[in-house]
Amino acid sequence: MAKGKRKVPGINASSTADISFILFIFFLITTSMDTDRGLARRLPPPPENTENQEDVIVKERNVLQVRINKDDQLMVGGEWFDIKQLRERAKEFISNPNNDENLPEKHAKQLPFFGNVMVTDKHVISVQNDVGTSYNMYIQVQNELVAAYNELRNELAMAQFGKSLAECSEDEKKAITDYYPQKISEAEPKKYGGK
Amino acid sequence: MGKFNKTGKREMPELNTSSLPDLIFTMLFFFMIVTTMREVTLKVQFRVPQATELEKLEKKSLVSFIYIGKPLKEFQKTMGTTDRIQLNDKFAESSEVQDYIFQERENMKEEDKPFMTVSLKVDADTKMGIVTEVKQALRQAYALKINYSATQRL
Numbered sequence: 001m002a003k004g005k006r007k008v009p010g011i012n013a014s015s016t017a018d019i020s021f022i023l024f025i026f027f028l029i030t031t032s033m034d035t036d037r038g039l040a041r042r043l044p045p046p047p048e049n050t051e052n053q054e055d056v057i058v059k060e061r062n063v064l065q066v067r068i069n070k071d072d073q074l075m076v077g078g079e080w081f082d083i084k085q086l087r088e089r090a091k092e093f094i095s096n097p098n099n100d101e102n103l104p105e106k107h108a109k110q111l112p113f114f115g116n117v118m119v120t121d122k123h124v125i126s127v128q129n130d131v132g133t134s135y136n137m138y139i140q141v142q143n144e145l146v147a148a149y150n151e152l153r154n155e156l157a158m159a160q161f162g163k164s165l166a167e168c169s170e171d172e173k174k175a176i177t178d179y180y181p182q183k184i185s186e187a188e189p190k191k192y193g194g195k
Numbered sequence: 196m197g198k199f200n201k202t203g204k205r206e207m208p209e210l211n212t213s214s215l216p217d218l219i220f221t222m223l224f225f226f227m228i229v230t231t232m233r234e235v236t237l238k239v240q241f242r243v244p245q246a247t248e249l250e251k252l253e254k255k256s257l258v259s260f261i262y263i264g265k266p267l268k269e270f271q272k273t274m275g276t277t278d279r280i281q282l283n284d285k286f287a288e289s290s291e292v293q294d295y296i297f298q299e300r301e302n303m304k305e306e307d308k309p310f311m312t313v314s315l316k317v318d319a320d321t322k323m324g325i326v327t328e329v330k331q332a333l334r335q336a337y338a339l340k341i342n343y344s345a346t347q348r349l
Contacts, residue, residue, distance in 0.1 A: 013216070014212070017215040024219055024223045040340070132323070186330075
């Protein structure tokens with residue numbers, strides 16, 4: 001029956017584009033491209049037993065109390081504060097530029113690149129919030145505190161290495177982080193009365 | 196001159212579309228690589244707060260998500276309008292957070308476990324009470340690396 005060679009007919013590929021378009025649109029819908037960004041924090045490990053917790057006595061001058069109440073009002077070291085002032089206050093507290101009596105004490109510390117320097121490595125910023133505080137306010141306060149650290153570190157990097165912190169090498173970053181260690185503590189939550 | 200005479204009808208040459216599928220496929224692959232699958236269907240609505248000092252979340256496989264916010268309209272009849280926690284695909288109480296973390300940790304590779312990060316996607320209007328409960332649960336579960344999800348403030 002068959003005579004001679006038969007030619008295989010070419011498959012019509014004009015609909016491949018449509019098929020791949022459908023696949024493409026499916027992926028567009030089911031996936032998301034948003035890069036997640038946020039404030040990275042580290043929680044303290046859980047208290048082992050509550051009895052020994054009070055052992056650590058911190059001098060009063062080394063602590064900056066930041067309190068937020070249920071109406072999102074801010075209190076820093078016993079005074080009412082506006083959120084805009086917090087960054088400057090925190091920077092002054094962390095660095096203690098004039099060796100103030102009421103600001104954190106300084107200790108000599110041996111650091112690479114810097115040599116023997118006086119750092120306020122005993123300072124603690126204690127953030128305490130109420131049950132009724134809004135999350136937004138909490139994040140704003142955290143953000144201002146982190147910003148204070150970042151600004152100080154950047155200024156230090158500029159003064160020491162003549163470049164911004166982002167451009168520093170890993171070792172230089174480490175030295176700067178040791179110079180201004182981030183110490184934001186979150187006090188154990190307290191419930192004042194009801195809602 | 197013969198070069199420029201316009202004799203006879205000219206026909207528009209047909210556009211060759213044989214490389215179109217390849218083009219689309221390239222786009223498809225690009226999207227497959229840069230995007231990530233949406234893993235959960237959201238049951239709560241949230242608008243994360245704005246902040247300036249943000250860090251990028253690296254490595255999606257190390258991240259577990261906890262969502263807190265008001266239930267979506269269609270769930271408000273059964274769940275009410277107070278802030279709720281969503282773990283995976285369902286609503287949960289703060290007491291279930293610890294189990295969720297353990298479960299997530301089980302699913303990770305051994306070498307990745309210390310780098311586990313929990314991303315908190317919390318609505319800006321949420322009260323801190325529920326967030327604090329979650330934070331305490333995370334501490335108990337030793338999931339200490341957390342990330343408060345936020346958008347860049349310009």
